[in-house]
Amino acid sequence: MRIHAGLVLLLSILLASCGGKETAPPSTEAEARLRRGLVSISADESPMYSLDWRVPQVVVDAGALPDALARAEAALDEGRLYEDAASAIPLYMAILKVAPGNETAIQGLEDARTALHQRGNEVLESSEADGVNLALAHEIAAVARVVAPAAPETLEYLTRVDAADRLQALLEHGENELAAGNLGETGIGxxxxxxxxxxxxxxxxxxxxxxxxxxxxxxxxxxxxxxxxxxxxxxxxxxxxxxxxxxxxxxxxxxxxxxxxRREARVARLYANVLQRLEKPGEFGALKAAQADIEQMQAIAVPGEPRIRHAQETLTRATLYGRHRPGERFADALISGGEGPALVVVPHGEFMMGAPEDELDSSKAEWPQHKVRFARGFAMARTETTVGEFGRFVAATGHRTRAERRGYSVVYDERSGNFVLRNDITWRNDYVGRPANPDLPVLHVDASDAEAYAAWLSEESGHPYRLPHEAEFEYALRAGKQTRFPWGIGIPPRGGGNLTGSLDRSPGGRRWGNAFVGYGDGYWGPAPVSRGRANAFGLQGMAGNVGEWTMDCWHQGYRRAPADGGAWFNPGCRSRVVRGGTWSSAPSQARSAWRMSQAHDITNARTGIRVVREI
Incomplete structure (x- = not known):
């Protein structure tokens, strides 16, 4: 394509419209030439827009001037100004060659030139679908330049034609850029x-x-x-x-x-996907897929979209707590009917496990104190497992406990004030061997009995139940405190736990020889599980009542202990960790860090069960 002469000034026009600032690199060679000002084809050099007009040959005899004037006047009246030898301007110019001073011809030529300029202005002011008829405008300009090249109106008209040329060049440039896909959102397009x-x-x-x-x-x-x-x-x-x-x-x-x-539909669909995936956060890939959906929402939603924040919170909660919330209370339905134990969701977090070496009554078994962090929350039974709950398990499975198979267990003897072996003691008996009420914590069970109960809950509910990890138990026991006792320091607060107190009395009038001075809870022996205040995590009986089996094998101290809250378990180990103070614990055994080793097959009147349900 040849570059039109009018493009010489196109750069200045375009840059003026853009504030004189280049906003994008040149997209075509023509544009680059425009920016550099290198287009230099003059109007006369462009064959498409030639301003050359040759006056048609007209022969006028001196004796025939009246006839020639009449023909010129008629052509002027008819608007035939320059097209051929019979047009007004060629006739008047021929007449003036013969008779240079002929005033009629002079006036006629002036009138023809005025008409020519008027026609030219009309052409420039008209704009058809294809723009200005530049060919006609140039034709008129060529005639005007021959007839009166120095006349002000001729110079003005030529300037207007030049401007029309530049605008025509802009139109062609715009159409070429449009065809090339350079729309002009930035730069000269x-x-x-x-x-x-x-x-x-x-x-x-x-x-x-x-x-x-x-x-x-x-x-x-x-x-x-x-x-x-x-x-x-x-x-x-x-x-x-x-x-x-x-x-x-x-x-x-x-x-x-x-x-x-479309945007709303996509955000709504992704949001629904997140919520649907997080209905079953434990399924393989559910959390990762939900995260991918949230990232897509962030990429396409308007800023501040509230569903993104809610989806992120739901994902965080699902990552930490599955379908639950920290502090939530719930119970799983069981296949055989009814519900499992009441559970409380323990929040994830971290704590210092064990005791500092300068803590009063601490021992090497509780050292070194070390940080444990839980990546997820877990659900723990709100109370110890009751006789009634364990009885449902036995009725459903026919399970025979260690004490039943062995024929004895350890009970408290009121007459001597000691713990003694007694025959025919099972989970159905209380701490002294009497028939136990359903709301008392189940006793006389060993670690395998506790694990069998947890396995049955898993099968019945479809969710994983187990014994607590030792770290989980201490974390839940402390409930956010790092103090010597779970409640802080000093004697327990009123209702703080079923522990040994100087105010307690046995049915036979016995007193504790080593007890919290000035404290009494009204029980000598285990209390019903629902008695006593809950701790900050909503759990009851953690600080006293009965000790509880954990999954962990006994290790003398915490060197190389897991830092993630997992169980420290060795298959085949014969000694387990029992945690938590009991109804007969001395004050030193009611400390938050206190732990005890117990043979896995021991049954007695001090150790019971509390389960954990994974979420």
């Missing part, structure tokens, strides 16, 4: 060219059509971006399109409406 034409010629149909085509392509690119969920990119295209024809925003507004609907 189609939109910039068409806008500049309309700034100079507001009703130019060709420029308006071009600008509408640019808008249509920008909307099309926005919709392509919407189709692949690139909504921020779509907004940039629609914002650019909206600037093109602000008085006719219908197409852009409709595209924005479609984008809003």
């Amino acid at each position: 189609a939109a910039t060219a068409f806008r500049e034409v309309l700034r100079n010629r507001p009703n130019d149909a060709r420029a308006m059509q071009g600008l509408a085509a640019v808008e249509s392509q920008m909307i099309g690119r926005a919709e392509d971006a919407i189709g692949v969920d690139q909504f921020n990119r779509a907004i940039l295209w629609l914002d650019a399109a909206a600037k093109l024809r602000p008085d006719t925003p219908v197409a852009v507004d409709e595209a924005r409406r479609r984008m809003k609907l």
